[in-house]
Amino acid sequence: MLKGTYDQIGKMLDMVNDAIGYVQDFSEDEYEQLAASLIADLKCTIEAVNQELLDSPKVCFCVLDQFTGEMSTCDDRNQVIDECTNWEAKMRDLLERRYHAENVWDEKFIKLMDYVCYVDYDVIVEKTKTALLKHELKDIAHLCLYYQCYYEFWGTLDVPNDRYDVIENRVKMLKEHREDFIWLYGQLGDWRSRLVLVSMLYSWITFDMAYITGMKEANYTDYFDLDIVKCSDEEVMVDLGAWTGDSALNYIQTYGKYKKIYCYEIDKTNMEKMKKNLSPYPNIEYRNKGVGEKSGESYIAIMAGDSSGNKIVERNTGERIEMVALDDDIDEKITLLKMDIEGAEQAALSGSIRHIQEEKPKLLISVYHNNEDIWKIPRMIIDMVPEYQLYLRSNGGQWGPSEIILFAINKKDMGDLS
Secondary structure (H helix, E strand, O other), X not given: OOHHHHHHHHHHHHHHHHHHHHHHHOOXXXXXXXXXXXXXXXXXXXXXXXXXXXXXXOEOOEOHHHHHHHOOOHHHHHHHHHHHHHHHHHHXXXXXXXXXXXXXXXXXXXXXXXXXXXXXXXXXXHHHHHHHHOOOHHHHHHHHHHHHHOHXXXXXXXXXXXXXXXHHHHHHHHHHOHHHHHHHHHHEOOHHHHHHHHHHXXXXXXXXXXXXXXXXXXXXXXXXXXXXXXXXXXXXXXXXXXXXXXXXXXXXXXXXXXXXXXXXXXXXXXXXXXXXXXXXXXXXXXXXXEEOOOOEEEEEEOOOOOHHHOEEEOOOOOOEEEEEOHHXXXXXXXXXXXXXXXXXXXXXXXXXXXXXXXXXXXXXXXXXXXXXXXXXXXXXXXXXXXXXXXXXXXXXXOOOOOOEEEEEEEHHHOHHHO
């Protein structure tokens, strides 16, 4: 927001402050004679400031409708004064924090956190629906298809049948976990990471595809950002969700050196393709197992048309898979742990606590398979090892914020990154 806009809002807040003084000084006759026009003017000014700062004329801490309907007698004077004084103080605080934002992305994040705090849930949901419905019909159809394919991740989006679970779930997540998002923003190690987080959250409530294309990483492969991940010939990499070996191959082509690579993949067909793709390379161990919190047995749900989306589920699908905790399945020291296991990342982290706490490997974790992983997985990691520095990168597609990767790097191993 330009300085001139801040100055203009400040003047509007001064007008409200002056009006409060007038109300305090009115005699009873003057108040009852002038209350209607004065309160109407106050309401217009308050709505204008709300719109400028919070993108909504109504906010949850100032009940404007009462101003015109119930506060026309002198007995209501103190309530008018209290409402306006409380509102003005909050708005000046918002304005001050916004003004001192370090840059446009910092300002956008502060604005979004204020928005989800001070604007009612139903208002945000309706505004987000309106933003979605402004798209062309063909794009809305594509979005509905995209979210229907992955409804288990984020919920249903079915505009013809008035189903907006995706929107409702995400607005609820923003409001209930606002403090977690603020915490995460402060933990991130560079502005690129903050841009990814802010873009992802704005895409949730605006459906503006420019946020998705703008945060997409253009320089490096999905997990091997050379500005973050430094590797040596002593690397012991564990690839959870190895698919057909794409990530392991990207690692080898990027760094060209390692000690050993463990590849875990639940689909036997993918495993055979992976062995063929990685056959030229030594010291790779293939494990047809699922990784979770503890050892046991579970089932595989097959993703039609996209085997990379196959996932572990508790229901009996007829496709059994052995489950292991990484702490039980690997004895040697791990230096790099990558996870992309379709929503099972939290469980796999819980089963890797010993490795993480004792060895502090580089962690490269997908955090987009539901709406809570983006903040909850960072919380889990920092609870395990407070010395980790966090980063975010996105390699997502066109229709939604996907392929978002959390990097956790031990600060002691960061070298010239610090």
